Amino acid sequence: MYRSTVLLLLLAALVALARARPASSGLLTPTLSQVYETTDTIPLPNVGNLQVHDPNVVYWNDHYYLFKGGVHVLYYKAANMSGPWTQVGTVLDGDSIIHQGNRSRPWAPTTVERNGTFYCFYTLSTHGSQNSAIGVATSTKLDGSPWTDHGVMIRTGQGNGSDVWPFTISNAIDASFIRDNATGKAYLNYGSYWHDIWQIPLSDDWLSIESPEKPDAKQLTFIPNETFRPEEGSWMSYHDGYYYVWFSHGKCCSFDVRGFPARGDEYNIRVGRSRAVRGPFLDRDGKLLLDGGGTIVYASNHGLVYAPGGLGVLPGNSSTPDILYYHYLNTSIGFTDEQAQLGYNYLKYDNGWPVVLDGITIKSGAVTIARLPGWWSLMILSGMWTLIVVPVSVNMGDFPC
Template identity: 25%
Template sequence: MDLLNYPIDFADQGEWPTKRINSLDELPSNSLIGAHDPAIFYDEDCKTFFAYCTHNVFYTSKDMKHWERQGKIVPHMPKETIDYIGGEDLWAPDITKVNGEYRMYCSTSTFGVSRSIIFLATSDTPFGPFEYKGIVLKTDLNSNVNAIDANVAVDQKSKKQYLVYGSFWNGIHILPLNSEGFVENIETDSNGVLTNYGINIASRPEFTDHAIEGPYIIYNKETDYYYLFVSYGSLSSDYNIRIARSKNITGPYLDIDSNEITANSDYHTGHLLLGGYQFGNDTPVMGPGHNSVISINNEWFVVCHVRRKDYLHGGISTMHVYPLLWDESGWPIIVPNIYSGEKQQKVSLKDIIGMYDRIVMESRFPQQITSSFPINLKEDKTFTISLNKGTFDLIEDSKHNQILELRIGNICERYQIRPILDQYSKKQSIIMTGLQNGTTSCFMKKITLE
């Protein structure tokens, strides 16, 4: 197979450590092992991608394939946050640029409690160092929200910035920011603890332990929707990425089945973009989540952390960059293979036919790793899955994307087709990503033979 007829090379990730590491400095500087809660940012001035991560570390790249670990985001954590939190780790940063000033929203807390702070630090360069400017939000042990996981989003009509935040408890909230980067007309008690949490735009029921966090809002001008990405589940096992969308930045946000993603008794609520997965005998990918999103040169990407399969211990994370495509219905669909510079292109029937590993990413509780099942696409445009038989066709959608439409019984799956460098076999292959019956994420990856 020779589909990628342009220069391309594999994305560097780094080797998984064979023993427990106590510091990222024990790893090569070009390793992404340990990257966690990545916030992706591209700076036009220096033509560089940045990934700002939990544990006060950031990475840089010129192509989103080869990364270099840099120094600390904030050289010294502020004394007032250390005194309040009782710790000095920096979590889940997010960055925005306003009138030449780079504003970093940093979280600090300790695991499993709501005594937390989001603070603002600024710099005149995305490389930092970022200087502490003050507390943006503060919650305590009595708060019904958790002041971590900040994301800054912009209302496209008013150009006003909003702060989206939250983890567990009563979920995800949104508050307006003023021109200085702090919450507009903030309401607090005498100790500075937030009392008006803002608008609740996403939450989960008690039986799930209210497990929702890592909000990230993007706007797609072609669909005129705001898309809210969140992570469900435990970051150590069944983490997974969910989406809802709205015509207004403050919601309500509805999933692909038109359900509002606020607390209810249905764990299916929230469109499942990606959970843990395994194609064939590839290494299982566990717990994709806490993602950010970037659009560059009309291409979209999801950047998230993942782990190797270990339900009991979780283990160290690493960062994956996945291409993000758009279904003609206006919902994002993800390419579950690490980006290595591939471009969208049409593929002939001759190259398409063959054996694939197929995954249907159904919502589960808990959201364990979904394994593939083989499917054989034949030259006469029929296919077999075990003893089951169906048909497929190659068509174009309304956006002129090449689509493989697969039909069997009352099931219709519509896939966009993407040539790839397989991150495991290191060979050219084909991956397909789409929706089953317009609602459920599904994937197929061509099996490359030795």
């Protein structure tokens, strides 16, 4: 009884502090019922404490490295997913050697490691264009040392190789990576609105695609009988015998310029699975992803989290579950692309299907409470009030605070 009374008093004080915060004069304020999803059935994110769009996280040598789109592809380092993050350097020393799209600000990097070499796949494009390219750069260090830009892997729209199927109908953005767990064969996944998401085998050196004049391409997702097919930002992960295709579905960005979509039409994170790396992939209801299927794993919630997407999955280990990470817009901060925040949730698997774990971090006076079982813990971290809500089934050691 005493513990509950103390907790309620502390929560009341935190709520009062949150309400006392001055409103941001630059914050867009669309109608709540039109834009925000106020459901509390989806857990809030753990806060990553970094502004980022389309994050990519690599765990290496006991540290997290986060890559993000922007000038020359910036990357950061932290001891924990919650930060603090320190900028290490950039992948590119200058503009990409690929003469396509926005050469100075590549999008959506994905970095993987093999035998001490890091491969960063990056996108060159412009908003709403199929004139796109995916390039790759390599390095043997993550300390700010120069990377080698190897140039283009695939093109769509214009340029050498863009006249080869399926590059004639797809869009070369948002590269991700997967290896066949049995054979070690590597594949590049990519695509967006133009015929959605595809998979292409990579050459043995991972610097080019296999058989570029006649690639063995497989389509992974598609929305039939529609001209508007908002699926992009794919990721593939592997867990306990299944390959999972993750993707962002819905309208993404520039809400301050383009306006807000109807409620529920904004970004959300979906998944399908297969026993084979090349599919076919089905959602939890048994619907093919090629028939428009996809199980929603994470979406707008609590009136605070809006349009989560641009995701990745960081494999867990014996002490930590898999981590789903993504960017989202915090409605108390703002809706411009530059205000996108890093969020993450731990995953559990329900009959082989990924589900985000309850467990949230609430920082700096922005107080929200989720309905969770078990005891609650109140802590002060880095000089800020922080409420950690943890179900009894999760070990506190799993939360890198």
